[in-house]
Amino acid sequence: MISRISLYIVAASVFSALTLPVTVLANQSDCVSSYNSKTDYFPDKVQAKYNSGFDITYKNNAKYIRNNISGETYVVYQCGTPVPDDANPTPANSLQVGDWTKVMAVPGSKVVLDSAPASAIVELLSMQDTVAATYKYFAITSACMQKDIASLPRVEQNFGTPDSRRRRRSAGTSSSGSLVRRVSYDITKDGLQWTFTTYGMSDPHSIAVNPESAKDMLGKAEWIKFVAAFYNKEAEANKLFDQIEASYNSAKGSATKGSKTVGIARYNKVANGTVTGWSIDQLQPWLVQGIEDAGMKAYSGDSASFKNVDDFYTAVKDWDVLIDNSIEPLSHGGATIPQWNNLLDGYKFDSDKSYKSLPFLSSNAIYRSDLISSYDNATDYNEHLQIQPDVLLQDLIKISKASSGAKDTTWYRNMPAQESVKWVSANDCKN
Ligand SMILES: *[C@@H]1O[C@H](CO)[C@@H](O)[C@H](O)[C@H]1NC(C)=O
Ligand SMILES: *[C@@H]1O[C@H](CO)[C@@H](O)[C@H](O)[C@H]1NC(C)=O
Ligand SMILES: *[C@@H]1O[C@H](CO)[C@@H](O)[C@H](O)[C@H]1NC(C)=O
Ligand SMILES: *[C@@H]1O[C@H](CO)[C@@H](O)[C@H](O)[C@H]1NC(C)=O
Secondary structure, three states, X not given: OOOOOOOOOOOOOOOOOOOOOOOEOOOOOOOOOOOOOOOEOOOOOOOOOOOOOEEEEEEXXXXXXXXXXXXXXXXXXXXXXXXXXXXOOOOOOOOOOOOOEEEEEEOOOOEEEXXXXXXXXXXXXXXXXXXXXXXXXXXXXXXHHHHHXXXXXXXXXXXXXHHHHHHHHHHOOOOOOOOOOOEEEOOXXXXXXXXXXXXXXXXXXXXXXXXXXXXOHHHHHOHHHHHHHOOOOHHHHHHHHHHHHHHHHHHHHHOXXXXXXXXXXXXXXXXXXXXXXXXXXXXXXXXXXXXXXXXXXXXXXXXXXXXXXXXXXXXXXXXXXXXXOOOEEOOOOOEEOOOHHHHHHHOOOOOOHHHHHOHHHHOOOEEEOOOEXXXXXXXXXXXXXXXXXXXHHHHHHHHHHOOOOOOOOXXXXXXXXXXXXXXXXXXXXXX
């Protein structure tokens, strides 16, 4: 019953040298028709070098992939070869929450998307043709992916089943008698293989893709390798990763040490339009690293909430850059992206005069990460940024160097400059 949302650190994986392959196959995209137990079916391998949160071990026809963030293990084997003896999958009807072991055949050819970063990776690997369905509420910014998925079926999630409820009750192990929520994707139709998703799911056919929880900047890009392993696209992934790593290190080398402090804040607004307070958010470790690699300092105070706006101003008085995380709730439900007038009102910059000395205001350095967004409010920051930390670092360096509000950033929108959101729709796809 303990729902497990874990943010684990992963130790660098140790790649074990295996017995050398008997045969090296030129092509792994098809199912194998004659199996040889001594063959190394995956001559191209990936290995995570940074704090990504996953690791992969290869053994002949199998890959043992551990996602330490979702707490899941995937044993994948080459299509047409036997399921590995030691696979030991969690039974499909298990009520276990977390720690599932899932067994599946690769390569992917009919997959479901419910992960924005996985979608970005699938595009980078040119595997769009393998996407056969998406989750009902899945939203992305990429114009061509929007176009690609528009005509595809949408799948539902199941929240528990009558069967699992009965089982749970009769098992009588729960003192409270509460039900275990068994969330799963309904992908039983049309030969769909698995869903790329964000969270660990209690089903045998979802794969969590978690670059947002990597501990460092390049660890985010490592997830290209993770997704590629389900397509036997290791060689392509290594090439893409090496380019991102080189580009990251080159940007880092061009950064100059400055003295700016960066923090993340938001106003809290309820649906009737009332601002109920202000918050300072904790920066994720990868963003702290990115800010430092760009030559700035990350605000190191704890997350905090304020009821009084002057207390909030006092807490952020040394910030040179404010990254805004607010949302604008809509009275009919849902939320939308704030504009500059929303921020003026939300932070009381229009009514309260004590704001004037705040450094981020006098230097026009208030940003939001939603410069590229879709009409259904997906932002590209949650999609491509998650695997392209080199481009993010370039944005942060522009922010570090700007004397009055950076422009020409890829994902950060300069709010005082009232920079317009670049709204993306399927019509923007040029292919
Ligand atoms: C996974 O996370 C746990 C808990 O943080 C840690 O003890 C363990 O070493 C991690 N495993 C790997 C392979 O990194
Ligand atoms: C590899 O697989 C592709 C796609 O199925 C096929 O077109 C190609 O002929 C194969 N190449 C080799 C060397 O087997
Ligand atoms: C709006 O909601 C807040 C919090 O739920 C409540 O305190 C306030 O009275 C409401 N204001 C109006 C005008 O309805
Ligand atoms: C997205 O934003 C629009 C307004 O720009 C709004 O009408 C819609 O409800 C929002 N969608 C969600 C899911 O919040």
